[in-house]
Amino acid sequence: MMRVLVFEYITGGGCNQAALPSSLAREGCLMLQALLADFSALPAIELTVMLDSRLLAEVDTRAVQHLAIISPEQDTEAEFARLLAAADAVWPIAPESDGVLLRLCLAVQAQGKRLLTSPAAAVAVTGDKYQAYRRLQQHGIATVATQLADQAMFAPGEWLIKPIDGAGCGGTYILPTQAALAKHIIRSPRFIIQPHLHGEKTSLSCLFRHGESWLLSVNLQGFTVCDHQYVLQDIIVNDRPVTSAYQQVAAQVAKACPELWGYVGIDLIETPETIWVLEINPRLTSSFAALRSALGINVAELVLQLLHGSPAITVSxxxxxxxxLHS
Known part of the structure; x- marks a missing residue:
């Protein structure tokens, strides 16, 4: 019997002392529900799950043996540490922003428990957009040019400014003119600047293991722009075939970042000439929530297989x- 602790940060009490961000809570519930469904189909798994008390009606927890309900007065990370002590393995799902995911991974590793996600070393590189850019560039991978905001030099054209460790579109702004750039630029090393590339926005859902990659699906992301910010409206999971071009991108990222392990999402921008790697997400992404329906696969089972070797992927x-994701 493997005792697995699942902690999805937004739905698991990470915001228990503040208002729940509705769009993030929806994405968190989708990922959590899909992960619980995967685990419920596996033998010899004893699940412990943390859940914000405000979301009890939103998540089906019938497959959960131990439900830790997090109330507003509780210290969520202290509760995580308490539950961690009794677990064999841990699957954290959390944003990279403010070092949350890194901190959780370090806590798991410090207790000698099995992480079912990428280790802290991978999060430290890929969760920092500037470090990720430098790593990809060093390996000759097409990636969007990135500068630290406090050192940036600008040419004419549209630019994006975003937090260096942001998750999703949070805190990202389009600066369409030089005047907007001069007015809104944040000269801080905690922000990065990128040219605003226009193209099809896709993503890859992958499994990684020490430099190897298995591409599961290619997904199409649908965005709108509101008040100079991108808003992710929907994702078409398994939108198109897994071609050699996409497999090559996944393989290149695996070689460049051999620290990555388990499920990983890669955000792309596709122009007629090039597939550009925009971000690497060392955690579950929203696309994961539909992989079982799209491909008939059990990602939790495949990740457990990675503990012993290559995953046996059978698409049914x-x-x-x-x-x-956003109405």
Whole structure:
């Protein structure tokens, strides 16, 4: 019997002393529910799950043996540490921002418990957008030019400013003119600047293991722009075939970042000439929530197989599934 602690940060009490961000809570519930469904289909798994008391009606926890309900007065990270002591393995799902995911991974590793995600060393590199850019550039991978905001030099054109460790679109702004650039630029090393590339926004859902990669699906991301910010509206999971071009991108990232392990998402921008790597997410992404429906695979089972070798991926269906994330 493997005792697994699942902690999805947004739904698991990470915001228990503040208002729940509705869009992030929706994405968190989708990922958590999908992970619980995967684990419920596996033998010899004893699940402990942390859940914000405000979301009891939103998540089906019938597959959970031990439900830790987090109330507003509790210290969520102290509760995580307490539950960690009784676990064999831990699957944290958390944003990279403010070092949250890194801190959780370090806590798990410090207790000698099995992480079912990428280790802290991978989060430290890929969770920092400037370090990730430098790593990709060093390995000759097409990636969007990135500068630290306090050192940036600008040419004419549109630019994006975003937190160096941001998750999703949070804190990212489009600066369409030089006047907007001069007015809104934040000269801080905690922010980065990138040219605003226009192209198709896709993502890859992958498994990684010490330099090896297995590409599961190619997904299409649908965005709108509101008040100079991108808003992720929906994702079409398994939107198109897994071609050699996409497999090559996954393989290149695996070689460049051999620290990555388990499920990893890669955000891309596709222009007629190039597939550009925009970000690497060392954690579950929203696309994961539809992989079981799209491909008939159990990602939790495949990740457990990575503990002992290569995953046995058998696709039993092949359909595109649309996830609506923002109404």
């Amino acid at each position: 269906t092949d359909q595109a599934i649309t996830l609506t």
